[in-house]
Amino acid sequence: MSNARTVALETLIKVFNQKSYSNIALNNELIKHDLKPADKALATRIVYGTIQYKIFLEYQLKPLIKTKLRDSFLKPLLLMSAYQYFFLEKVPANAIFDEANKLAKKYSKRNSGSYKLINGILRALERQGEILPPTNDLVEYLSIKESFPKWLVEYLLDHFGENKTKEILVRSNQPAANSIRMTTKESDFEEIKEELKKDNFSFEESSLTPHNLNLNKGGVAQTALFKNGKITIQDAAASLAVDAFDFKGSEQVLDACSAPGGKTVQIAENLTTGSVIALDIHENKLRLVRNAAERLHVSDKVKTKALDARKTKEYFNQGQFDKILVDAPCSGLGLIRRKPEIRYEKSLNDIKNLAKIQLAILESVSGLLANGGELVYSTCTISYEEDEGVVKQFLKLHPDFELIPVQVGKLPKQEMVRIFPSSDGSDGFFIAKLKKRG
């Protein structure tokens, strides 16, 4: 039996029991089992949905599991069956339970009783229906309903209030947009849109910027438009960080944390005689930056170097760069819709530790900026400590820098830009622009 649910179960066993990354584990299983496109889509939905709603699903199953689950496949199978039961409206309960029973038979050791156990628990789940904690404990209620750890719900409530928190949680559980950036000049956008239509894509313009479109489906990497570098896959919010610079074209630019290179190529597109040096601490990731530069025909303007951005003073000269981008490593809370497991992996401690690394990177590169030069600091997170907190600490230590209000895309001019995961599917993001006096 090789079908969508076998692939989903194999993947979830690796993710939950062996701590594998979901995208890598799923990809390996999809390669092993040659599924039809519809089955591929179903397996993907079950895997990501089950991970996304793990806390909610465990809460539903907890009152029904009365014995120790000995076989290692049992918990992943129960979770994915419960996910389908609650979230896949078009699949009848009987079909979900039959498939679960078949998988239980296949995976059970003989006489282990696992098959009967699965059947019993899932039938009991049907009788029980959805359960939620009382709404008077808002943290517990939202944690279960939207499947986020309690510390994170509490953190969001403290910083953004009840309405914004609910919005962030709900939107983080919605699918990410299939977002592309048109890399050409604005006058060619219409031509690109026509070509996309010919390739059977429909789209809407991003609510954040005219150079990004949200496509109705994936698969754009197979098109000539992508292969020729006229479009690239990039989140709309992320693309705004580079737009915050005021380019002349002749600048020397440092991209301090560059892989996989989405912003490096965008910087290079803005340069004529200038060039960009792209750093990353992981040498193997720099290959992705070089590939992106080649596809977008900007290789002549991009040099890569493996380096810890906290050690840049040892390699570059004071005042060597006119512009510096620090798109920092961060907790990724703005990316939860793309990487659902982030919510279970990060802690408040991680946020605090990352803030120290971010400040150390800013500290290291600050001396390399020429007087009058621009420094853009960005993250794909929404935590205060990593965003405004880092910028404010940096400014306290560096009175030679000033904060410059930012106007990017369709957004109003702001002191610092915070984008929450948005209704049209963009990631959460933060952008601040600093200028070195002189």
Ligand SMILES: C[S@@+](CC[C@H](N)C(=O)[O-])C[C@H]1O[C@@H](n2cnc3c(N)ncnc32)[C@H](O)[C@@H]1O
């Ligand atoms: C948010 S990602 C950058 C995304 C990239 N700017 C883009 O637009 O495609 C952060 C990157 O920083 C790298 N990184 C982490 N710690 C670093 C350090 N100390 N020095 C340089 N790069 C680092 C990570 O390997 C990761 O590729």
